[in-house]
Amino acid sequence: MSLLELHGICKSFGAIQALTDVSLEVEPGEVVGLMGDNGAGKSTLVKIVAGNFPPTSGTSAVDGRPVEFHRPVDARSIGIEVVYQELALADNLTAAANVFLGRELRRRFGPFGFLDHRAMNRRASALFAELKSETRAGDLVRQMSGGQRQAVAIARTRLAQARLILMDEPTAAISVRQVAEVLDLIRRLRDSGIAIILISHRMPDVFAVADRVVVLRRGRKVADKPVASSSPEEVTGLITGALEAA
């Protein structure tokens, strides 16, 4: 049974048809590369899955059970997390503080709840160790490399025990060495059974980690096939419209 099943998803904003009849299935432990040109509908699709807004028509199911998301919390509560392009980290806080932002661990003293710094740091360190990232829980995010920031953002989703992680351009604007680090992170998440939808413009990254590649063009799904039976040339053609469909 598929972890996530989208069927016939359409989304229009006024006169603009952003998505037309998109269906998609994601299995546990599967990495799906979602590709398409700017305005192809990738972000809209991600926002529907993440619960930012509901589709105009179409159905979604998780574990075969129909679901309807109206707010991000709805998606989060059944294990769908998003790692945003701009990472959504507060620079002036430590890695641990960012991992736990919005769900701080507290110790209670009567009616008051005080932050349990030690427990949060310990748990965050454990998550970073799990991700084999050289990120220290007590370091300020401001002083971190792009790869370490990704690790912090991903650790957040691990904390939530995510089952499906949507990653929006995780390898944009970071160095080559850091890209390798992030791709490793994605593989480790996959190995622990987490499904990932990877939105990327970078062909080599998608072909390096994805099991399947899905191409959107002008709001329609034009391809959905195993990476092994496709090629960067074919995908480029599909994105630009040189190839009608595959």
Place this chain on the structure above:
Amino acid sequence: MTTEFSNVRQRPWYLHPHLNSQALYVFAALVILVAAISVVSSAFLTTGNLLNISKNFAYIGIASLGVTLVIITAGIDLSVGSVMALTAIVTSLLFRATAEWPTAAVPGLTLAICVTAGLALAAFVGTVNGLLIARLGLSPFVTTLGTLSICRGLGYVITEGRGVIVTGPDVSIFYAITDGTLLGIPTPLLFLLALAVWMGVFLHQTAWGRYVFAIGGNERAASLTGVPVERVKVSIYVASSLMAGFAGILMAGWLGSVPANLAFGYELRIIAAAVIGGANLSGGAGGPAGAVIGAALIEVIRNGLVLSRVSAYWQDTLVGLIIILAVLVDRLRERRAS
């Protein structure tokens, strides 16, 4: 590499650096300044003068604590000086208005009613500021510039420009609390220290305090991760107004009467104290120790100039220089850290 002083760091609570480095730098400047002035003027280090200084900067310091909270969220509150005045005016007028009430028979009850009402008014102003800024997305600068003018204007309207003498059934209790001493320490200073400690605990040991820093660091990130950004911001503007109002009430006790132009122009000194102490107007940094030390530094300069027989007209010029110097030090320190 770990930074020596950061806003949120794992440490046992008693080693927690509420003194961020800027506060430490300014503290060092304060110590040097105190040493220099005491050489110039033998009157400076007398108990009487030190008590005088500590009382004077307590009012600015308390209001500065509130403004620091606002500045950490990348906001600004210009209305604090006017809120000090309006709260003090309303509280003193209520003292007189309630003198004939049966509640006057119970010692302290009139005081409690009037102070609560005054602070409720301050909280109302803060709520208006907060809702306009957090919910409607108005600029903090313009919004609080508006409430600055509204509150100051209302103060003049209510008093018709005249001063209000503090008098009423509980006036002796009022003076004991606002202008007394405990173990030889002026009560305004004690209030300042108590509020500063409370604020340190709030900022660094509670989730709400962490949200204040998170909003200042990256508001979008905070809201994406489920931080109740709007409620935190409103609460911060309410806290700022409450602290300003409380400082105004303390000033009423100190002066014995409230002139309609009480605390006129204080917002600049209050914000200067916060900034000198390391609150960053672009958000994400600042703390109670900085606000207290910044306020102390400004007052020591003022007092020192008077004792050194320098023309009082130089005070503002020097305070301005100190502000720019403090921001420069802050910038250099940041550059070295990164």
